[in-house]
Amino acid sequence: MENDDLLVDTSPRDTSEQLQYPYPKKKITSISIHDHWSDGTGGQSKILEGGVDHDRVKIKLQSSHMFRGYEFTVIITGATIVSWRVNNQEQLFVSKQAIFDGKKAIRGGVPFVFPQFGSWAIGPQHGFARITQWALEKPPERLPSGDVEAIFSLQDSDFTRGIWNHAFRLSYRLILREKELHFNVGVYNPGAEAFSFTILLHTYFKAPDVRRCQITGLTGSTFIDKTQEGAVFRESRDVATISEYTDRIYCNTAGEHVICNVVSGRKMRMQKYNLPDTVVWNPWAEKAKGMSDFGDDEFPNMICVEAGHVASPVLLPPGTVFEASQILQVI
Numbered sequence: 001m002e003n004d005d006l007l008v009d010t011s012p013r014d015t016s017e018q019l020q021y022p023y024p025k026k027k028i029t030s031i032s033i034h035d036h037w038s039d040g041t042g043g044q045s046k047i048l049e050g051g052v053d054h055d056r057v058k059i060k061l062q063s064s065h066m067f068r069g070y071e072f073t074v075i076i077t078g079a080t081i082v083s084w085r086v087n088n089q090e091q092l093f094v095s096k097q098a099i100f101d102g103k104k105a106i107r108g109g110v111p112f113v114f115p116q117f118g119s120w121a122i123g124p125q126h127g128f129a130r131i132t133q134w135a136l137e138k139p140p141e142r143l144p145s146g147d148v149e150a151i152f153s154l155q156d157s158d159f160t161r162g163i164w165n166h167a168f169r170l171s172y173r174l175i176l177r178e179k180e181l182h183f184n185v186g187v188y189n190p191g192a193e194a195f196s197f198t199i200l201l202h203t204y205f206k207a208p209d210v211r212r213c214q215i216t217g218l219t220g221s222t223f224i225d226k227t228q229e230g231a232v233f234r235e236s237r238d239v240a241t242i243s244e245y246t247d248r249i250y251c252n253t254a255g256e257h258v259i260c261n262v263v264s265g266r267k268m269r270m271q272k273y274n275l276p277d278t279v280v281w282n283p284w285a286e287k288a289k290g291m292s293d294f295g296d297d298e299f300p301n302m303i304c305v306e307a308g309h310v311a312s313p314v315l316l317p318p319g320t321v322f323e324a325s326q327i328l329q330v331i
């Protein structure tokens with residue numbers, strides 16, 4: 001794909017515009033979308049890795065600083081972002097023991113949780129979206145703003161209907177900006193009956209030592225502590241820290257979190273719209289030992305801060321759309 005061949009932006013309304021941008025947007029002087037696919041499909045191909053076929057889309061943005069890498073990679077099965085590099089530095093944690101067989105959710109990156117957060121009587125934990133083949137609706141394309149976007153979609157199939165008998169259509173629009181990644185989610189109900197769902201972006205941030213991470217934006221929120229049989233507490237700390245097995249659903253949190261001491265001691269800003277809840281999770285040493293796709297010694301190097309609509313389900317009437325978004329920004 002050449003820059004000159006870029007198409008006019010016909011994409012749907014950017015829900016992230018509903019978020020405030022309190023910081024100036026950096027001007028990018030030159031952009032190139034690197035077509036790393038050789039089969040002429042324009043963005044979707046099989047890459048052989050470790051003897052297993054994966055569908056991957058790699059989306060790159062190059063600034064005037066030639067040696068600075070800005071890119072992210074999505075595995076189309078599960079629409080899971082498995083890498084996001086800012087200034088050549090990986091921001092996301094993916095376990096060395098993660099399994100990429102398209103059947104099991106990937107242990108790390110940003111798996112897409114839908115239509116169920118947590119255990120599910122009628123289907124797999126955290127729903128089927130993270131283990132289902134999505135479509136690449138729109139291959140990477142440069143927008144007039146200079147940002148690069150790609151859109152993925154998922155709709156009901158025999159597989160999803162076998163678990164959850166509803167017509168639905170998910171759209172997942174990802175936009176790469178120099179130090180930012182934007183996530184725009186749309187859930188459409190084309191059917192004749194309402195359905196309800198929970199939804200969450202299960203983001204695993206990479207960190208040198210989780211014990212040094214601090215999370216803002218949780219103060220005053222009630223949380224359901226899944227490590228204490230769902231007991232409900234209220235967060236009184238100005239910044240939350242983690243020093244043990246943690247699995248909490250914070251309800252109605254602030255629209256913005258800053259997570260301190262992530263990669264290179266930097267800060268990560270998370271802004272969210274229509275995702276009222278925030279899950280904070282780290283399995284710690286004991287639980288890690290019981291996870292086959294997570295190394296025993298990896299828990300200090302990750303922190304999950306997950307924006308979602310999970311404390312209460314979304315009820316979606318026929319013919320309506322639910323929209324939500326998240327922006328991650330390295331600061």
Ligand SMILES: O=P(O)(O)OC[C@H]1O[C@@H](O)[C@H](O)[C@@H](O)[C@@H]1O
Pocket residue numbers: 105125126202226247248279281306
């Ligand atoms: O192992 P999974 O299905 O990817 O889930 C990981 C964790 O995901 C978190 O979001 C949940 O709150 C935890 O309870 C869960 O253990």
